[in-house]
Amino acid sequence: MKTAAQSVLPGQSRAHEVVLSVRALAVDIRTHRGTVRAVNDVNFEARAGETLALLGESGCGKSMTAKALAGIMDPVCDLAGGEVVLNGTDLAALTPKERLKFAGPELGIVFQDALTALNPVYTVGTQLGEAFRIHRGLGAKEAKVQAIELMERVGIPEPESRVNSYPHQFSGGMRQRILIAMAVALNPRLLIADEPTTALDVTVQAQIMQLLRKLREEGQMAVVLITHDLAVVAEEADSVAVMYAGNVVECGPVSEVFSDPRHPYTKGLLESVPVHVGRGARLLSIAGSPPELHDIPAGCVYQSRCPLVQDICRSERPQLLPVTDRPVNDRPVDDRPVDLQDDADDYAGALLSRPGRAAACHFSEEINNV
Amino acid sequence: MSEPLLQVDGLCKTFHVAKSARGNTRLKALDGINLTVGRGETLGLVGESGCGKSTLARTLMMLETPDEGTVTFEGTNPFGLRGKELLSWRRRVQMVFQDPFASLNARMNAGDIVSEPWATHRNLYPSSREREARVRELLHMVGLRPSDARKSPQEFSGGQRQRLGIARALALNPDVIILDEPVSALDLSVQAQILNLLNDLQQELGVSYIFISHDLTVVRHVADRVAVMYLGRIIETGATEEVFDHPRHPYTAALMSASPKLDVTGVKRDRIVLQGELPSPLDPPSGCRFRTRCWKAQDICAEVAPEPRVTAAPDGGLRLAECHFPLETVKGLTGATATAG
Ligand SMILES: Nc1ncnc2c1ncn2[C@@H]1O[C@H](COP(=O)(O)OP(=O)(O)O)[C@@H](O)[C@H]1O
Ligand SMILES: Nc1ncnc2c1ncn2[C@@H]1O[C@H](COP(=O)(O)OP(=O)(O)O)[C@@H](O)[C@H]1O
Ligand code: SF4
Ligand code: SF4
Ligand SMILES: [Mg+2]
Numbered sequence: 182m183k184t185a186a187q188s189v190l191p192g193q194s195r196a197h198e199v200v201l202s203v204r205a206l207a208v209d210i211r212t213h214r215g216t217v218r219a220v221n222d223v224n225f226e227a228r229a230g231e232t233l234a235l236l237g238e239s240g241c242g243k244s245m246t247a248k249a250l251a252g253i254m255d256p257v258c259d260l261a262g263g264e265v266v267l268n269g270t271d272l273a274a275l276t277p278k279e280r281l282k283f284a285g286p287e288l289g290i291v292f293q294d295a296l297t298a299l300n301p302v303y304t305v306g307t308q309l310g311e312a313f314r315i316h317r318g319l320g321a322k323e324a325k326v327q328a329i330e331l332m333e334r335v336g337i338p339e340p341e342s343r344v345n346s347y348p349h350q351f352s353g354g355m356r357q358r359i360l361i362a363m364a365v366a367l368n369p370r371l372l373i374a375d376e377p378t379t380a381l382d383v384t385v386q387a388q389i390m391q392l393l394r395k396l397r398e399e400g401q402m403a404v405v406l407i408t409h410d411l412a413v414v415a416e417e418a419d420s421v422a423v424m425y426a427g428n429v430v431e432c433g434p435v436s437e438v439f440s441d442p443r444h445p446y447t448k449g450l451l452e453s454v455p456v457h458v459g460r461g462a463r464l465l466s467i468a469g470s471p472p473e474l475h476d477i478p479a480g481c482v483y484q485s486r487c488p489l490v491q492d493i494c495r496s497e498r499p500q501l502l503p504v505t506d507r508p509v510n511d512r513p514v515d516d517r518p519v520d521l522q523d524d525a526d527d528y529a530g531a532l533l534s535r536p537g538r539a540a541a542c543h544f545s546e547e548i549n550n551v
Numbered sequence: 552m553s554e555p556l557l558q559v560d561g562l563c564k565t566f567h568v569a570k571s572a573r574g575n576t577r578l579k580a581l582d583g584i585n586l587t588v589g590r591g592e593t594l595g596l597v598g599e600s601g602c603g604k605s606t607l608a609r610t611l612m613m614l615e616t617p618d619e620g621t622v623t624f625e626g627t628n629p630f631g632l633r634g635k636e637l638l639s640w641r642r643r644v645q646m647v648f649q650d651p652f653a654s655l656n657a658r659m660n661a662g663d664i665v666s667e668p669w670a671t672h673r674n675l676y677p678s679s680r681e682r683e684a685r686v687r688e689l690l691h692m693v694g695l696r697p698s699d700a701r702k703s704p705q706e707f708s709g710g711q712r713q714r715l716g717i718a719r720a721l722a723l724n725p726d727v728i729i730l731d732e733p734v735s736a737l738d739l740s741v742q743a744q745i746l747n748l749l750n751d752l753q754q755e756l757g758v759s760y761i762f763i764s765h766d767l768t769v770v771r772h773v774a775d776r777v778a779v780m781y782l783g784r785i786i787e788t789g790a791t792e793e794v795f796d797h798p799r800h801p802y803t804a805a806l807m808s809a810s811p812k813l814d815v816t817g818v819k820r821d822r823i824v825l826q827g828e829l830p831s832p833l834d835p836p837s838g839c840r841f842r843t844r845c846w847k848a849q850d851i852c853a854e855v856a857p858e859p860r861v862t863a864a865p866d867g868g869l870r871l872a873e874c875h876f877p878l879e880t881v882k883g884l885t886g887a888t889a890t891a892g
């Protein structure tokens with residue numbers, strides 16, 4: 182399925198190649214109580230043909246990050262620093278006009294609420310054809326042909342007869358397909374999907390996720406999937422960046438982060454899911470609630486809810502640093518690299534690096550294995 | 552199970568709406584609902600949006616009048632009651648909504664909100680001193696501070712607002728609380744706090760819950776039994792583990808399969824992904840209402856509506872599924888298939 186030997190179409194990325202690299206992204210909001218930092222030091226990479234999940238609870242800055250990547254921030258928000266390197270070009274350094282020209286065809290975005298994202302007074306055909314008229318210079322007729330083809334691609338039945346319908350004439354699931362079609366119209370290298378199924382029933386969510394996987398594989402797109410649902414991350418994503426109060430606090434391959442979290446917040450989230458505990462048994466929950474943007478403390482953003490908090494956490498903000506692994510002997514045998522499973526004694530105490538894994542915690546090595 | 556606290560038989564509710572494509576104007580939101588709720592038990596109610604969950608909840612709250620069928624509560628049909636008797640019945644079934652304050656006066660403080668039900672049920676706590684003490688007690692029960700009574704709803708976080716909604720539902724000492732998507736708007740960590748609270752209250756008070764949720768993981772955690780709804784009918788019921796682990800109705804199997812699972816090993820699983828869309832309840836399919844999306848459908852499914860089949864589950868409880876071709880139960884399970892009218 183994902184082989185590097187795959188043939189690469191022009192304009193397509195090579196499998197696993199880094200398509201998007203976000204470095205130290207920061208966004209400020211100007212409010213009547215002063216300027217606050219809503220996104221701070223966000224770092225991650227998205228690779229071709231893979232899905233990166235941005236995971237976090239509401240208000241942690243996921244949508245703000247998505248809008249900053251796409252260059253569609255609210256007027257009260259400012260990019261306060263960082264790089265957004267898409268396919269070799271730093272979008273943050275471009276003028277809005279250059280950015281539109283470059284990013285329009287290369288970056289597609291899907292929002293949660295299809296009804297507000299679509300314009301109620303234009304037919305879906307007109308809205309789907311827009312990208313072709315603007316970026317490809319097609320006429321109305323040709324654009325409509327493309328629109329019908331797109332509707333077919335995203336699984337909308339009877340596209341010829343429905344191309345002239347208005348958004349409200351479609352079900353919620355079909356509207357979400359239309360939004361996805363608009364986002365992938367020009368075969369972008371990067372697709373950002375901001376909670377694309379949150380308002381939908383699970384049966385429809387499964388259909389939409391299946392569609393996103395199909396499109397990702399066909400086009401070797403890099404997908405940034407924004408969600409608050411850990412199960413969706415476990416099922417859909419290759420890697421994950423966990424956000425808290427505007428910061429990425431942990432990232433890495435999903436299977437590793439979820440089976441061996443190295444940030445107390447990730448661990449707390451995993452333990453809050455009512456699974457693997459007996460029916461009616463007590464769930465471990467995280468006490469308290471996230472800090473307001475106006476009073477994010479100095480030091481670690483998670484300190485007020487963290488069971489491991491120490492003095493240093495209150496004074497020094499932990500950086501997102503590569504996870505240095507626990508000594509081999511501390512890990513269960515089948516969790517060691519294959520070549521170390523038999524003769525672990527020879528490697529007692531060896532620190533193994535885990536590629537792609539990082540956590541922002543002063544005590545990330547002391548978090549017990551779940 | 553002993554005598555159920557609440558029993559519903561053949562409940563129907565029709566709404567009159569604008570003409571559909573086929574000229575229908577009668578929307579059967581509930582089309583012959585049967586269910587029971589035992590004392591201290593939690594019944595989970597699941598199904599896609601529009602299948603009638605909230606209408607069922609509103610009918611049990613007597614906010615809607617059913618066109619057919621009966622509700623029996625400890626042997627009495629509340630729809631036959633008048634005056635004082637009706638009032639005292641109303642006290643016994645209470646409801647908690649997804650956002651309990653969407654419809655409430657923003658100028659009321661938390662104490663007013665919790666004590667408002669006593670305005671109609673005056674004899675419950677006649678003196679103002681009793682009422683004040685009871686407000687403090689209720690706030691304490693749901694994990695809020697006495698001083699919170701003076702705050703307005705806007706000053707509370709989502710989780711605290713839901714605690715307040717639960718305190719308000721408890722104010723009349725109900726026997727049954729219907730929870731309609733009570734944790735759906737909450738963040739995961741807060742959701743866990745509220746689920747723990749609901750569990751504690753049930754242990755302490757012996758109250759029964761009807762727990763409506765689209766989140767199957769949550770339902771599996773809280774419910775003793777589940778009822779699966781599809782287009783106005785309950786198409787499968789049984790003990791929670793039974794229904795989740797060995798669904799008999801294809802719709803239940805599809806719903807369970809579509810629900811994302813948190814499997815930390817990262818192994819991707821095969822899924823049943825239903826094709827097609829939910830039909831309009833105004834024009835439900837003939838025969839079996841699930842047939843337009845069912846991968847097991849045969850000719851008979853379009854002609855004859857399946858009768859509920861009752862099976863004995865290994866634990867001695869009853870399983871019910873409305874399907875001509877129910878899925879095999881897994882090997883090792885006993886249970887002769889019987890047909891019940
Ligand atoms: N236009 C705005 N003005 C002021 N604050 C905002 C604005 N948009 C978002 N915020 C705040 O920024 C933070 C991050 O918001 P958002 O990115 O939407 O969170 P998420 O998508 O993770 O739920 C939140 O605290 C939110 O209240
Ligand atoms: N007051 C009403 N008037 C007309 N139709 C209604 C009314 N209330 C609910 N319905 C319809 O009844 C069906 C069931 O709705 P509801 O009980 O809200 O479903 P659920 O809670 O499962 O999402 C839906 O098709 C809905 O549109
Ligand atoms: S840095 Fe300190 S407060 Fe922050 S997560 Fe780590 S242990 Fe907890
Ligand atoms: S009766 Fe037929 S259509 Fe209905 S669920 Fe069973 S097999 Fe499917
Ligand atoms: Mg958001």
Ligand SMILES: [Mg+2]
Nearest residue numbers: 604605606731
């Ligand atoms: Mg509802």
